[in-house]
């Protein structure tokens with residue numbers, strides 16, 4: 001994974017090891033009915049989505065930008081104004097995340113980077129990557145809720161390549177499960193010791 | 197809500213007030229794209245599901261019962277054996293929950309009972325309602341993951357009444373959102389102060 005995206009450290013030595021083991025993750029997959037078919041459909045989605053990343057981000061950023069209690073998390077602590085540098089820097093990594101999710105390569109590097117993304121939404125690491133002085137944490141309730149707009153608004157993009165509606169259904173289902181598993185992993189720093 | 201289900205206290209004075217306000221909940225609905233149309237489709241599902249509750253529970257209990265790391269949460273602390281009384285008592289309340297979810301009546305009583313259900317999965321109240329000595333807490337990761345089997349296996353039941361596949365899609369989507377919002381609310385006791 002080599003990119004020139006500032007702050008994107010997937011696969012690098014800077015990323016700490018996930019406190020969760022691959023066996024723990026296997027249980028989460030099992031509980032979420034995530035299987036080989038989902039991997040196949042995620043990979044199918046990659047070819048469709050890879051040329052539409054900017055348009056997808058426009059939709060997602062449009063939703064966050066037009067929802068004050070969400071845009072809040074991109075605002076400066078000092079003046080409550082949205083920090084456009086911060087929005088722009090995160091957007092680049094978010095675009096890469098679309099491709100990474102569609103890659104569906106659930107190895108140790110992937111698991112480690114899920115831990116890192118969780119920390120970056122949490123007060124432990126929020127704002128550090130982009131060296132900004134924004135609000136200190138994103139409340140977990142909204143991270144969990146945002147699964148819906150993200151996986152719902154993806155559908156028209158998945159439909160663009162003329163795949164059957166059955167294939168589109170299965171790609172969307174695989175996306176729902178993958179995003180769910182990721183936000184589960186991201187939630188760990190928020191949760192009391194032993195309760196995750 | 198009057199039923200004869202032991203331990204089912206929805207709407208009663210025994211249930212504490214939710215720490216979350218109706219306004220907070222409105223934001224969660226907004227972030228999860230939950231709207232009036234979802235309420236309509238949940239209510240539509242009620243007529244279809246109300247005579248299939250036992251069959252639905254058979255499927256859900258079948259999944260939990262055949263998955264050792266999930267069945268674990270219904271086992272006695274002393275002998276690690278599944279507690280059949282506990283399984284049976286929870287099953288009755290779970291059946292009522294199907295109807296309550298389909299009722300889609302998001303008032304203060306509903307919000308309060310979401311808090312209660314969260315506490316009952318958490319160590320704060322687990323085992324107390326049925327006076328059992330089972331393992332003390334259900335790990336949050338599996339509560340979040342179980343959304344998938346619950347809303348996936350519902351589909352054939354939603355299809356039983358001959359509604360159009362568009363209606364079935366919308367009922368299933370509304371169920372996905374409602375279950376997501378509920379597990380979000382249930383997660384609160386697990387989360388560090390101020391981070392929910």
Ligand code: HEM
Pocket residue numbers: 007008009064070071073074090093094097117120121125126127128129130138142143144146147150179183
């Ligand atoms: C399903 C839900 C969500 C997904 C898939 C998601 C995805 C992402 C991704 C991929 C990144 C960049 C990770 C990296 O640094 O490589 C990120 C960072 C960020 N996200 Fe989210 N996000 C979600 C929920 C939210 C919510 C609800 C907010 C609130 C507005 C939010 C605000 C942010 C912010 C402020 C950052 C930058 C954090 C930092 O300072 O490093 N995200 N998100």
Ligand code: HEM
Pocket residue numbers: 203204205260266267269270286289290293313316317321322323324325326334338339340342343346375379
């Ligand atoms: C989407 C996920 C889940 C849903 C919708 C759900 C639903 C419910 C409902 C409706 C109840 C009864 C609430 C009442 O007392 O009125 C309940 C209790 C219970 N559930 Fe869950 N549940 C979920 C996840 C899980 C998981 C992953 C487990 C682990 C096996 C689990 C185990 C239990 C247990 C042991 C109780 C009884 C708690 C007590 O002692 O009062 N649940 N659940």
